[in-house]
Amino acid sequence: MxxxxxxxxxxxxxxxxxxxxxxxxxxxxxxxxxxxxxxxxxxxxRAAFAQAMARATEAQAAGVALQYSTSEGYTPLRDWIADYMARHGVPCTRDNILITAGSQQALDYLGKIFLDPGDTALVTWPTYMGALGAFNAYEPRYDRIDPQANRPVEEIAAEAEAAGGRVKFAYLSSDFANPTGVTLTEDQRRSVIARAEALGCAVIEDAAYQELRYRGEAVKPILALEIGAKGTIEDCRTIYLGSFSKTLAPGLRVGWVVAAKPVISQLVLTKQAADLQTATINQIAVAEVAREVFxxxxxxxxxxxxxxxxxxxxxxxxxxxxxxxxxxxxxxxxxxxxxxxxxxxxxxxxxxxxxxxxxxxxxxxxxxxxxxxxxxxxxxxxxxxxxxxxxxxxxxxxxxxx
Known part of the structure; x- marks a missing residue:
């Protein structure tokens, strides 16, 4: 059988x-x-995580670390991330942040809440294969996002409609992209925002490698540029994905999403249905280690x-x-x-x-x-x-x- x-x-x-x-x-x-x-x-x-885990499992602390928690995530960690994002030009509050089991889980959730069969997802050519794996289950059609703005958005929208759906989002990594290592210039990032505005779609900014710059000047995240133009994250279409996997440790599976509150609210519902929450003890350990040695x-x-x-x-x-x-x-x-x-x-x-x-x-x-x-x-x-x-x-x- x-x-x-x-x-x-x-x-x-x-x-x-x-x-x-x-x-x-x-x-x-x-x-x-x-x-x-x-x-x-x-x-x-390793030493910092060993100490953080030991503290988290002490008798009094274990009641929190080993217990169910909120789907949104551990509050001290979300507060640390809010401060971190502010340093990168993204003023937000903990209510704009969801903790996920790595940014890979966030990609799956975003595919789930945005894509109907036949909708179009814009991606770079090439793009992160994990994103394709996450989105594939929701049966999208793929088209190319062009930061150089050489292709008319009317043509992109018309082809998406002819395929039986519409353009729902553009997914890209703006810093040291997987697999190419390419970084978008500020002008290219602004072009992505403008083209998303014209298409009426979201932008998913995968920032997994943002901290790993070895030379040259940092470029503001797409979300920071959009907030600079609009004044508040609540008016932004960019959804920022962060991760501790490339900076602290991948095995704990702790990442985060930063977006306008309605997007976060929908993602919280999705997480509640999927796994309730990211492991509390892992979030606590990451919060302590990030605060001490990030x-x-x-x-x-x-x-x-x-x-x-x-x-x-x-x-x-x-x-x-x-x-x-x-x-x-x-x-x-x-x-x-x-x-x-x-x-x-x-x-x-x-x-x-x-x-x-x-x-x-x-x-x-x-x-x-x-x-x-x-x-x-x-x-x-x-x-x-x-x-x-x-x-x-x-x-x-x-x-x-x-």
């Missing part, structure tokens, strides 16, 4: 994550892996990861054939390579694994599966020596395949 015929239609659009599968390679010490987009566990603030810890990560980015860019210059192009990000965790048009990243990976080096093929980051001649390299998990060796191996594999 199989229950598969009873599965809902939406399950046909659910696909295994190539990244999650490739993470299994991290346990093989002979493979130099540039595949996982994950922070280096050697630089987790700025100093992020400064340490910038130094470590910045050196690794420099090592990767220098290694690419030394070892890649002249036909290969790559991005030169100012932060984040990724460098994006473009191969000659006739090459396939997935086929190249098979050869690379024989040479004991891994990466993520780029095709899965495109909503239409195109551009197979691309790949993503992660530098946060490897020291400069392994980066040099891994890029040298990859260069040899690429040359042999050309």
């Amino acid at each position: 199989s229950l598969q015929p009873l599965f809902a239609r939406r399950t046909r659009r659910m696909k295994a994550s190539e990244i999650r599968e490739l993470l299994k390679l991290l346990g093989q010490p002979d493979i130099i892996s540039f595949a996982g987009g994950i922070p280096d566990p050697a630089h987790f603030p 700025d100093s810890h992020v400064a340490e990560l910038r130094e470590v990861y910045g050196a690794r980015l420099n090592a990767m860019l220098a290694a690419l210059e030394r070892h890649m054939p002249p036909e290969i192009d790559w991005t030169r990000p100012d932060g984040g965790m990724f460098v994006w390579l473009t191969l000659p048009a006739e090459m396939d990243g997935a086929e190249l990976l098979k050869r690379a694994l024989e040479a004991k080096v891994a990466f993520v093929p780029g095709g899965a980051f495109y909503a239409d599966g195109s551009r197979a001649n691309t790949l993503r390299l992660n530098f946060s998990m490897s020291g400069p020596g392994r980066i040099e060796e891994g890029v040298a191996r990859l260069g040899q594999v690429i040359r042999a395949a050309m």
